[in-house]
Amino acid sequence: MIEGILIGLTTALTFQNIFMVMVGCFFGTIIGMLPGLGPMTAIALMIPITYGFDPATGLILMAGVYYGAVFGGSTSSILLNAPGVPGTVATSFDGYPMAQQGKAGKALAIAAWSSFAGGTLSAIYLLFMAPSLSKVSLSFRSPDYFALMILGLTAIAAFSSKGQFLKAMMMVVLGLMLASVGQDSLSDITRFTFNNMNLTDGISFVLVVMATFAMSEALTIILKRNDPTSAAKQVSLTELGSIKINKEERTKMYKTIPRSSVIGFLIGVLPGAGATIASFLAYGMERNVVSDEEKEKFGKGSVNGLSAPETANNAACSGSFVPMLTLGIPGSGTTAVMLGALLGFGVQPGPRLYMTNPEIFWSIIMSMYIGMVILLILNLPLIPYIARILAVPKNYLIPLILFFSVTGIYVMSFNNFDIYLMIGIAVVATFLRLYDFPMPPLILAFVLGGLMEENLRRSLLLSNGSWEFLWDRTLTACILATTILIVVWHIYKTFKNKN
């Protein structure tokens, strides 16, 4: 492991990679602050830039964008009560009241330090957990992988949003259907191409991400007459107050951060859960463990109430890298985008990644530390100024998002058909968004589609067409049992809420 850490440090500490982390964090922070534009959009917009880099640098840039976006989301939660990303909704519960009391600077500082500590601690957990899990996952067989993918897709659908399970499952199926277009990987038989040569190689992952996130989010903003930047114009530098944290507040944070980081990391590791659930759980748990006196302050500007979700959502970001790096199966929409980009670089993530491409595996983990330090440096003194930069009107923001989307496809294929297809998918996605059909399950399914078919193929061929492979191995059966539990729990909750 020491050797791996050294390889990672050598790669991550090159001038180019440090610069990329900085660019990623800065860009991610700005996008994350804009309500409605989350880390997936930020990462999608960065894809064209990463074409010019080696896989490690490309992924380091995207990881920087990811942390930055989650970090940036907390800033708009605190200053504007408008969470940039769902993972920072819980931050606004105590962050915004604190800002209203004239302690916005202090709230930002608490959020920044908590995020830093949560991210750093979880990177340490990842450092120890990822190699061990990689070794364990070497024993995984095709049926286990197939079951794991079913679990991941079911979990992301179940956790996507309240009462949207069926909609999310429809999006999962749509994602898998889109992934099935093109040549069959084994027999080279073309499917669903309708004799269109442009579809022979299938639909590009970048195209689907750009269409369903960047482009459709831009169209949704115009369609709904939202202006994600209007609130930012209200931010005044004079209202921020001091960023100093006193001893009493520090003592509270020392207790909150370790427990919230563990919750955040473990929730992040689970497929489909992610930063949103992690932050809410950490907030809820913190409220239960503090004294009655402190409990009264929750929702009115509590230090614990702000520190807990901020620690947990950053810890969950690092946690979500575990299934992606060790199993090659992303646990969230954001890591699905990264996995797709990694496959685009010709790198196959999975249990052998840390043996075949140790520089990628370890440099991502090492760059997390660097990213956290950079975010801290960036957020504390610069956030008020970044908030002002955000007062860019949507008249400029929307065309720029569309421009980045089209550029991403243009430099990838130099093909008009792909641009039309992207616009077509974006229009459909915009319409589906209007009626709360979630997009992350679609992306995760699209990325996993090929792998899922491959593992089902192997499993069915080995079992001579029998579906007994689903319960032949204890591990497969356990994973499937977990999937069934999630579905049953979801049905129970739906009926309970209805009654």
Place this chain on the structure above:
Amino acid sequence: MNINTTKIISLLFFIFSAFYLYTAYQIQVFAFDENAPFNARTFPIYLGYAGLFFSGLKLILPDPNTIKVDHKSLEYKKTGLLILIAIIYGATILKVGYFLTTSLFLFVSYYFLGERRWILMFLLSFPFVAAFMYLLHGILDIYLRDPFLQSIGVMG
């Protein structure tokens, strides 16, 4: 059964899944693969049935969280216009070239979205695209096809 737009979308998805399933059954596989436990049409067939199942459930089950969209408040005109500009941009980018079409796309989009600060509009289109092109083509070595710039000798 209450008919709302979510149900209509589910019905469309049901029809789409039925069409997908029909097409999946039409996939030509090799003769020796016809009765194999898994061939090129197996997975799509399962997907077709899954699509029918989930959209069918959505259709028949009551929808407690009905989403109501006020269509009058939606900005269809600007959105449609922006999509049209993007289509024209996509149609011309290969023939005319990246620099000119992208700059014009940005400039025209700013205008249609209501911007009238001409100098800022210009700065955030032509010089901005030139700088971005330099970043991609000059620094990151990503090939950008541009017949227009090639014809005037700016690009090699």
